[in-house]
Amino acid sequence: MPGTSADRRLVAIYPGSFDPLTNGHLDMIARGSRLADHLIVAILKNMQKQPLFSVEERAEMIRDVTSNCSNVEIDSFEGLLVEYAARKGANAILRGIRAVSDYESELQMALLNRRMRPEAETIFLMAAEEYSFLSSRMIKEIVTLGGDVSQFVPPVVSNRLRAKFPR
Ligand code: ADP
Numbered sequence: 001m002p003g004t005s006a007d008r009r010l011v012a013i014y015p016g017s018f019d020p021l022t023n024g025h026l027d028m029i030a031r032g033s034r035l036a037d038h039l040i041v042a043i044l045k046n047m048q049k050q051p052l053f054s055v056e057e058r059a060e061m062i063r064d065v066t067s068n069c070s071n072v073e074i075d076s077f078e079g080l081l082v083e084y085a086a087r088k089g090a091n092a093i094l095r096g097i098r099a100v101s102d103y104e105s106e107l108q109m110a111l112l113n114r115r116m117r118p119e120a121e122t123i124f125l126m127a128a129e130e131y132s133f134l135s136s137r138m139i140k141e142i143v144t145l146g147g148d149v150s151q152f153v154p155p156v157v158s159n160r161l162r163a164k165f166p167r
Contacts, residue, residue: 012036012092012123013085015077017044018058019051020157022139024096024131026065031125032094033069040088041066045078052140057160064156082117093120098127098135 014032018025018041033039041062043055053061055076066072077084085093093113095106110122139149143165150158 009037010035010092011038011040011088011090012094013040013042013081013088013090013120014094015042015044015081015084017046017049017051017136018062019049019053019136020058020139020153020161021062021065022131022134022136022153022157024098024127024134026154027128027131028094028096028125029062029066029069029072033066033072035123036071036092036094038071038073039069039094040073040075040090042081042084043074043076044081045076047078052164053160061154061156061160065154080116082113082120085120086117091120093122095122095124096127097124098132 012032012035014028016025029039029041043058043062045055051058059074059076062074066074075088081093093110095110097103097106106124110124113120113122134152139152139161142149142152143161146165146167148167149161153161
């Protein structure tokens with residue numbers, strides 16, 4: 001049977017905007033890095049969206065909080081995820097499901113990606129209960145309205161947000 005060789009490595013890409021990184025993303029990275037031999041956190045350079053943090057700033061924050069995970073790499077990409085996965089030699093794409101609302105779009109994306117590149121299997125992790133309500137969009141909304149998000153994001157993110165939105 002193909003793919004049963006003992007030396008087969010799981011190289012997974014965890015793609016997203018991470019604008020900004022939340023404790024939910026961090027939990028996904030921690031769990032993904034235990035599952036995969038090598039995990040690439042890949043920041044999507046989305047030209048359409050007006051980001052809160054630059055790709056470099058986002059990479060710095062993710063690097064800061066994952067410095068203790070030796071098998072985690074931080075990178076960024078633009079264009080098609082499956083082409084990026086091929087360039088990186090990845091055989092898996094990691095995504096998180098928070099609620100039924102995530103399921104529909106995630107399923108569509110996973111099926112499309114599988115059609116384009118069957119070699120990369122999408123692996124879904126269910127969000128941890130305590131983070132399942134967290135999204136970058138809500139964090140942005142709270143900080144722009146002057147709220148405190150320190151319980152939802154790592155301290156490095158919370159500090160950068162405070163610098164951007166002094167209360
Ligand atoms: P995108 O712009 O692709 O939605 P995000 O950074 O918001 O990027 O999310 C990247 C991935 O992380 C997605 O699969 C999303 O479902 C997952 N994710 C986001 N927030 C959480 C969370 N709180 N818990 C688990 N997974 C999450």
